[in-house]
Structures are given as C-alpha cells and as structure tokens.
Amino acid sequence: MQQNKDVISYGTYEESIIELESSNRLLQEIMLEELKNKTFRDKNPTILIITIDENYYKLLNIPIKAGTGFSYQDFQKNSEEKTNVLLGPYFKKYFQIGDTINNQYTIIGFLPENKFIINGNGANIYQKLDKAMLSPMPIDRYEHYEIMFSRLHQSTIMNLKRDADVNKLQEMIQLKGSDVTLYLKNLGGEINEAVTSSMDTENIDLIVGSLFILFIIAGIVVTTIVSIMMRKREFGIKMVLGESKFGMFIQIVLENICIAIVGKFLSIVYFLWRYEDHLQVSKDFDMASVREINLNMPILLFVFLFLLVIIIISNLIVFLFIRKLEPKTLIGGME
Template sequence: MIDENNSNKSPYIEEARFGLNRNKRSFFIIIIQCIICLVLISIGYSNFKQGHNSLRKINDYYNQIHYSLHDVADEDGSFSKYLKSEKEYYKLKSFVEELRNNDNIDFINTILQPIDIINKNIPKKFFYQYEEGYAEPIREENEIKYSFVKSTQISKNLKDVFSIEMDSGNYFSEEDYILNDNLYHNIILGYEYKDYFKIGDTIKAEYISEKFKLHVIGFFPKDTNIVRNNDVISLDRYICMPAFTELNYNKFEYLTSFALSQQANGQILTLDKKMNVAELVEQTSNKYGTFKFEVYSDNTNETKKLVKLSDDVLSKIRMITIILVVFTVISITMSMLSRIQKDYYRFGVQLLCGASIYNILLQISIELITVIAIAVFCSLIISSFIIGFGNYQLLLIFVGFTIFITSMIVPTYVLLKKETSQLIRGEE
C-alpha cells in the first residue's frame, strides 16, 4: 500500500495522507464546521467575559456597606466663605485626612470633573454628557479650541476596592497624587482612547481653570467599571486623573480649594454593620468646624440585579457553547464512521499485511487531528482579526482538543469490535 519512493516515511503518516486526499470533501466539511463552532465560541466568550468579570468586581464592592457624603455648604452659605478663607480650607483638609486615616473604613473618591482638552481633534463620544445627548460643542477662544471631555479623579485606594487592572502601561504611583508646581501630571486613558493616543503622548488640558500637561502612562482594559453613588460607570471613554492628596494652596488657591471640596464628598465603605457612619461624619465635621454633610446609604438593588443578569447570560453562553461542541462532535463522529465504512476493504488488507487495529486507529487519529489542527489554526487567525488577542485562544485550543478526543470515542469502539474477516469482506 506504500509507494516505494516514500518508503523512508512513516507508513501511518502516508496512509493518513492518502486518507485525507481520498476524503477531501468530508474533511473539508469538518474543517468548516469546526471553524464556525470555534469562532462563535471565541466571540461569545471574549466579548462577554470582560464585562462579566468587571461586574463581579463591582459585586465584591457591594459586599461592603457603603455610604455617600453630600455637603450642604451651598445651602447654608459656608461654601462661599470656604473659598475665601485659608483657615476654612485647612479645617476641611483636616476633616478629609481624618477620614482617610481611619482604619475602620475605606474613604474613596470617584470624582466626575470634566476637563477641557486643548487643540486636539477628539471624537464626540468622549465629550461630557455625550451619552445623554447634551454634549457641548467645541468652543474656541483666542484661536484655541477646547473640547469638554469626560474625566474622573480617583483616590489611591480605588485600585484595590475595584480590583482595577491595566491593559497596558502603569498605574498611578504615590508621587502622582502630589500636585506639582509645573502642573505636569500622569493620566490613564479608557480603552476606547487607544485608537487616538499612545503611551508617552502629552495632552494639553484645562482642569478647574488651570492649564495642565497630561502625560499618558497607560490604558485601562475594556469594560473597566467603577461605582459612584450607586451608578455603574464605564471608564472606556474617560480620562483618569489622580485625586491629589497633597495640594498647594499658596500657589493654586482656587484649584486646591475646589478639588478638596470635591474630595470631601466621597464614599465610605465598611464591613462593620454596627457602625453609625452618619454619626462618625457628623462628629468629625464638628471636631474641625467645617462643612455639614448628609450621609446616604446607597441602594444596591439595581446593581445586584445587573450582576445577576450577567450571571444568567454567562450561563446561557456556556449552554450554547456546549450545544455547539456536542453538535460538532456528533457531526464529526458520523463523518468518521462513514469514512471507516468506506475504507473497510482497505483496512482489511492492511491487517493482512501485518498491521493491527491500533495501527489503523493511529492512522485515523492522525487524519482527524490534522483536520482539527487546521480548523483551530484558522479559527485563531479569524478570531484575532475580529476581536484581537486574548485568553480565549487557550480556550479554542482546549475545545479543539476536546472535540478530537470525544469524536474518536465511537470510531474507536466500532473498529475494536470488528473482526479482520469483516473488514476484508468490506461493504456487504
């Protein structure tokens, strides 16, 4: 059965190659089926998994009791007094620092303060309130164009609270939370900014009436979410700045005063169900004679419903994946049984020439693993063009291997049950 010119090659490989050539049509169909199955699995898995993981992190956040602080400084007139007094500034600073240093709570900041990007062509989707339909048009002053874009200022501990990771680049260092005199600061951009900026770029911007130079040090992964006042906020279209813990009142009086007042309206997280957070805030406020605050316990029902919905969708994706794999395995199994029946006589001759059933199984396995390997390789290429690279690639390889193993079970059983005489008689 082996060509003399190829006698130096493995007979099983040669027979497998012959089998592949002889059954091109059926093997081509198997390849297409596997590619469709694997590409659908990769798209469903990768597109949903990141968002689901992000929501799970938010659910972990809700395992703590959390409160939002809202000052009444505008209502009682203390805010205007605060802006004009260095003494009032340091009172509020002491209030904020005491909450930050309290070991029984996490005091976090997720401030939504938009900034103006200067002389950059920024797509409208990054503009403040774009999603609500109220995005301000680009304004021009003295031949300078300003784009009012979404931005958030976050505290040091937010990374741990929401288990924030990086798509590329670095997270903020301790030094980044110190407001320096030249207003040159590091920023992290949301995932959708990757098409417009790169790490190392410098962006000129205006933040609370001061001109900044913002240096891009990294990008968040897609679907990075945080929570503020019970609202889930996707950072994909945000510029993220540090919420400065060390400010320079003497040089930047208005910027410093305004930024600190925003930080005072933070969120408190605690695991202590018995803690009276409103009383804690009131006592600390009275201690330093600063703003009065209303303390709200955030309602978690809507977010928990969202997490549950995410879990349900993931379960459906798992079920669809199983159905796709089972359908593909059944289809391949039927094709392999048809191929075995077609080659009964050929297998019988091989047995008479000294081969064993296990040799034939090895030959068939080489054929199938070659076909599935081609399908996996094509699926990886197609998926990388559609959704880029990611952990799903290991999943595709695993699913491909699983399809191969399970598709060989029935053909192996059929061949092992056959007698040599049955194979020689062929199709009767």
C-alpha cells in the same frame, strides 16, 4: 462625610476627553492612530482624563510605576495653571517623565499595568487606566455648585466601616432645597446582584451548551465512522499489508485534529466578524465589565483545550469501532 465616624475614606472624580494636539516630544503615528476613537469615527487622537480630588487620590492609593505621585500643592492649582498628571502604562513607550502635552499637562509619573477604577459608579463597568490620564482636581472647580452637585450625585466613592449606619449616612448627604434624592450603593452587593440576576439565563445556556457538546461529539463519531466505511477498501488493504489498528487510529485522530484546527480558525473569523462592533467599542473605551465578550490568549487557550478534550473523547469512541474491524469485512470475503 469627613466628620462621620462610619466613613473611613471618600472622594469624588469626573471624566473628560481632550484631543492630543502637541507635545515637546515627537508624537508617533502609531500612537496617534491607536488613540483615535473609531466607534465615533474621530479624526483626531484623544485621551481620557480622570480628574480626582485629593481625598479620592488617597483612597485609590495606586502605586506609581515610575516617577512620583501627586503632592498637596498639585491640588491647590487653578485650571489655567500647568497641571502635573499621571499617565497609564500604554504611554510609557511614547513619553518620558517631564514631557508636556498640549502645553498644559506635565508628566510626573506612570501608573502600573492592569489597574481599574469604577466608571460612573456602575456595578458592571470599570475603566481601565492603561490609556487614561489622572489629573488633580483644580481648586477653582469647587466654586461651581452645579459641577459639584453632579460630581457628588454621580461619582462619589466612600469606604465605610462594616457596621456603618447606611440609612443615617444617606440622610446626611441629602442636599437641602434639592428635589433630587441621593442614594448609597454597595458596589460589592451590586456586582453580586448583576451576576446572580442572570443565573436563570446562564443555567439555560449551560444546558444548551452541554447538549451542543454532546451533539458535536456524536457528529464527529458518526462522520468519522462514515468516512472509514467509505474508505473501507483502503483501510482493509492497509491491515492486510501489516498496518496495526492503532496506526489507523492515529491516522484518523490526525485527520480530525486538522479538521478541528480549520474549524476553530473559521469560528474565530466568524467571531471577529460577528462581534466586530462590540470589540471595537471595548478597545476604544478601554473598559471591562462583569460579563464581557472578549477575545484574548487565555480565552483562545481555553477554547483549544476544550476542543482537544472533545477530540479525545470522540476518537476514543471511534477506536472502539476500529478494534472490531477485520480485513475480511473491509475488503470483502472473496478478495
């Protein structure tokens, strides 16, 4: 691959989990609790280690937020030697540069926030580096053929030229004497395929969602009008005493907003209960995907704005009904 003119850069990586056992710095309880994998009911805190070779480190070209990056000498050490590592930004408030972990790993820098790498060469899953540890590939790892083959097969990343001969390159990477066929994937194409393959389902969801919104608007309008008619004497007396129809409209709007806020709160509680396991898995493994169920502030803000639009539209329809109301029809002709 290094001699192929179509390959701009390439690299391999592997992932493993270590228990956080000790450090020269006092380990805080809140960190130890957050690092426990609750999906697997782990009793001990763990850290994901992503071991990368020198080529992949150059390919990633990740800027270091604090400290220094890896040097050539870091990739020349054996597994038994102390290893320089880069930690995700989550650890910056608990460790400092120069601290050691498990008497094996020395922290030389911290990664920037919101950085991801491909997880297992899958088009849909990306590993967030906030709680991860980057480690240089020990030189003695190249002595194990089985490990090298597994890494080549499952976790090789290549940056190719636009006009690269993929078929020729795919033939070149096949290992002689092996029955396993290695394939090259275009990650951009894989992501696009993963998204477009579900378009039919998404279109159906869009239609159902639109009908559901219309049903919500109709429901708000009908229940509000029924509420007005059930309290028509109250509203009629207010109109006789001089309250404007716009003032009545504001009262109705405030009532609907209060109901909507309560409904939104109950919906969030249901969402947290319904997708509790999924959210816990997402938190434990710190991954992201092309299609992800999540709950964060931007999503909550979007839901709130969407709810506000529904309330405005439904109440404008109700206002058309309120404009036609007269005290006589609300209280009764004789009264």
